[in-house]
Amino acid sequence: xxxxxxxxxxxxxxxxxxxxxxxxxxxxxxxxxxxxxxxxxxxxxxxxxxxxxxxxxxxxxxxxxxxxxxxxxxxxxxxxxxxxxxxxxxxxxxxxxxxxxxxxxxxxxxxxxxxxxxxxxxxxxxxxxxxxxxxxxxxxxxxxxxxxxxxxxxxxxxxxxxxxxxxxxxxxxxxxxxxxxxxxxxxxxxxxxxxxxxxxxxxxxxxxxxxxxxxxxxxxx
Amino acid sequence: xxxxxxxxxxxxxxxxxxxxxxxxxxxxxxxxxxxxxxxxxxxxxxxxxxxxxxxxxxxxxxxxxxxxxxxxxxxxxxxxxxxxxxxxxxxxxxxxxxxxxxxxxxxxxxxxxxxxxxxxxxxxxxxxxxxxxxxxxxxxxxxxxxxxxxxxxxxxxxxxxxxxxxxxxxxxxxxxxxxxxxxxxxxxxxxxxxxxxxxxxxxxxxxxxxxxxxxxxxxxx
Numbered sequence: 001x002x003x004x005x006x007x008x009x010x011x012x013x014x015x016x017x018x019x020x021x022x023x024x025x026x027x028x029x030x031x032x033x034x035x036x037x038x039x040x041x042x043x044x045x046x047x048x049x050x051x052x053x054x055x056x057x058x059x060x061x062x063x064x065x066x067x068x069x070x071x072x073x074x075x076x077x078x079x080x081x082x083x084x085x086x087x088x089x090x091x092x093x094x095x096x097x098x099x100x101x102x103x104x105x106x107x108x109x110x111x112x113x114x115x116x117x118x119x120x121x122x123x124x125x126x127x128x129x130x131x132x133x134x135x136x137x138x139x140x141x142x143x144x145x146x147x148x149x150x151x152x153x154x155x156x157x158x159x160x161x162x163x164x165x166x167x168x169x170x171x172x173x174x175x176x177x178x179x180x181x182x183x184x185x186x187x188x189x190x191x192x193x194x195x196x197x198x199x200x201x202x203x204x205x206x207x208x209x210x211x212x213x214x215x216x217x218x219x220x221x
Numbered sequence: 222x223x224x225x226x227x228x229x230x231x232x233x234x235x236x237x238x239x240x241x242x243x244x245x246x247x248x249x250x251x252x253x254x255x256x257x258x259x260x261x262x263x264x265x266x267x268x269x270x271x272x273x274x275x276x277x278x279x280x281x282x283x284x285x286x287x288x289x290x291x292x293x294x295x296x297x298x299x300x301x302x303x304x305x306x307x308x309x310x311x312x313x314x315x316x317x318x319x320x321x322x323x324x325x326x327x328x329x330x331x332x333x334x335x336x337x338x339x340x341x342x343x344x345x346x347x348x349x350x351x352x353x354x355x356x357x358x359x360x361x362x363x364x365x366x367x368x369x370x371x372x373x374x375x376x377x378x379x380x381x382x383x384x385x386x387x388x389x390x391x392x393x394x395x396x397x398x399x400x401x402x403x404x405x406x407x408x409x410x411x412x413x414x415x416x417x418x419x420x421x422x423x424x425x426x427x428x429x430x431x432x433x434x435x436x437x438x439x440x441x442x
Contacts, residue, residue, distance in 0.1 A: 111413035115420070157442060161428060187431040188424065192332035196424040199336070203409065203417040207382060207441055210408040219440045220428055221378060 001176065004070035006031040006063045006085055007077035009041040012102060012141065015149025016074065017045045021056045022152055024179040028058045031066030031089075038062065052152045067092035072100060072172065074141070079103035079123045086130040095134030098169045101127040102141035104201035112209060113202035115195070122194035124163055136169035138162055140177070140185070143200045145215035156182030158217030163187075163194045186220055224397065225291035227252040227284045227306055228298035230262040233323060233362065236370025237295065238266045242277045243373055245400040249279045252287030252310075259283065273373045288313035293321060293393060295362070300324035300344045307351040316355030319390045322348040323362035325422035333430060334423035336416070343415035345384055357390035359383055361398070361406070364421045366436035377403030379438030384415045407441055 003020060005013045008030035021028045030045070032038035042060030049056055060066070067073050067089040077085050082103055093099075103123045107116040120126040124139035131137050140162045148154045160177055162170045162185055170187060177185035188197050200218065208216045224241060226234045229251035242249045251266070253259035263281030270277055281287070288294050288310040298306050303324055314320075324344045328337040341347040345360035352358050361383045369375045381398055383391045383406055391408060398406035409418050421439065429437045 109413070111411040113417075114414070115417055161424075186428055189427045189431050190332040192330070193335070193424075193427045196334075196336055196420050196427065199417050199420040200424070203382075203414075203421070204441070206410045206414045206417065207407055210410050213441075216441050219442055220425070220434075220437050221440055 001071045002027045002029060002069060003072045003074065003176065004029045004031050004066040005074045005076050006066060006089065007075065008032060009037045010076055011146035011150070012144070013076040014041070014045060015144065015146040016076065016141070017058060018048050018152060019149050019180050021045060021049045021058050022052055022054055023181050024176065026176060029066045029070060030058065030060040031063040032060070033063060035062040038066065048152065064089045064092055070097065072098045072176065074100045074102065075127065076102060079105050082123060082127050083130040086127060090132050093132050093135050097135045098172050099127060099131055099135055099137045100140050100173055101137060104142050104198040106202050112206040115199040115202050117195055117198065122198050124194035124198065125191055128191055136164065136166035138164040138169050138173045139194045139197055140173050142198055143204055143218045145217050148215040148217065156217065157219060158182070159184045159186050159220050161186050161188040161197045163189060163191055163197050165191045222292045222397065223248045223250060223290060224293045224295065225250045225252050225287040226295045226297050227287060227310065228296065229253060230258045231297055232367035232371070233365070234297040235262070235266060236365065236367040237297065237362070238279060239269050239373055240370050240401050242266060242270045242279050243273055243275055244402050245397065247397060250287045250291060251279065251281040252284040253281070254284060256281070256283040259287065269373065285310045285313055291318065293319045293397065295321045295323065296348065297323060300326050303344060303348050304351040307348060311353050314353050314356050318356045319393050320348060320352055320356055320358045321361050321394055322358060325363050325419040327423050333427040336420040336423050338416055338419065343419050345415035345419065346412055349412055357385065357387035359385040359390050359394045360415045360418055361394050363419055364425055364439045366438050369436040369438065377438065378440060379403065380405045380407050380441050382407050382409040382418045384409045384412055384418050386412045
């Protein structure tokens with residue numbers, strides 16, 4: 001499968017890119033608003049994966065071009081830019097494509113991070129509203145620690161939750177996740193359940209901060 | 222320490238009672254609005270613990286009497302009754318007592334369970350407003366699977382998060398939790414962070430339902 005990581009020059013994009021390129025046979029394409037940044041990031045990720053003994057192709061393009069011919073498009077962008085990002089790549093999306101949204105609406109104060117959901121109810125719902133007809137949306141990757149993904153020597157042993165209204169799309173994402181050693185996908189139900197899933201992101205930040213931990217993930221057991 | 226489990230005839234009360242009586246040296250007192258129900262439950266829990274080789278005292282009383290001389294009071298009652306329950310036992314609370322609140326504001330629809338927080342911001346905040354001066358409140362136990370706690374043969378290996386504004390009170394609760402084999406307490410910060418912690422309860426219910434799992438817990442790793 002061809003997986004485009006839009007905003008793929010950021011921390012989560014890096015983590016997903018190197019894990020997918022290292023552990024799976026999917027083709028990884030890095031997208032960015034800046035094609036040079038996308039190209040440079042792709043080169044860096046390819047080098048990281050090569051250092052760990054696997055020689056694979058990772059390419060980088062401007063977001064719309066990265067989306068072209070992709071099967072799965074991950075919106076690794078800030079929550080307030082998800083709708084604009086979908087609009088900017090809509091021309092390259094085809095029926096059956098799957099958009100994955102890992103962003104969580106958050107605000108911060110002295111106490112920590114707090115869920116701050118958009119009026120649509122969740123960022124996942126916002127993406128579903130922006131997606132072209134025939135393109136399915138799955139909320140996923142909210143609880144994945146970017147830095148730990150990016151470090152290919154780090155153990156994972158953690159879960160990611162999937163929400164969305166289309167079972168086929170969730171199966172596609174679940175299949176990709178389960179190809180990565182140490183990651184497990186768990187269905188958390190319909191789009192209506194996205195708010196609780198997105199609330200994991202501020203929760204994990206707060207628990208990490210209070211316990212001098214970094215890059216915490218979560219396991220349901 | 223003397224730990225009163227108000228609403229202790231319910232599922233979480235049972236789970237906490239048998240684990241605390243079985244794994245720790247704390248004195249467990251079951252509280253209920255109905256003293257006979259409290260007494261019967263205490264007898265049943267004591268028998269369960271005895272079946273697993275430990276002969277300890279578990280007593281049962283009406284809530285206010287159970288609270289008398291308790292060091293820690295757990296409100297294992299439905300979220301909409303927390304304030305009334307605190308009021309009904311306030312006469313027995315002394316300065317330095319710790320109230321623990323595990324309740325989460327939730328609603329349910331066809332899709333699953335959803336966070337439904339009170340106007341105070343969280344059930345924990347509601348309890349903090351109702352607590353007498355000098356009595357500290359800790360939100361905890363939201364993510365603990367009651368049925369698995371109640372089955373003393375079941376493995377745990379799970380965490381519970383603590384929120385609250387008083388560090389001493391959190392240390393008291395943390396000490397109790399860590400006395401139970403397979404349970405770990407993790408600080409999630411101040412009372413202001415309670416909403417995200419309470420959102421774990423509907424999330425766990427949704428994940429369990431979608432995956433035909435029962436009594437899921439969570440581990441931060």
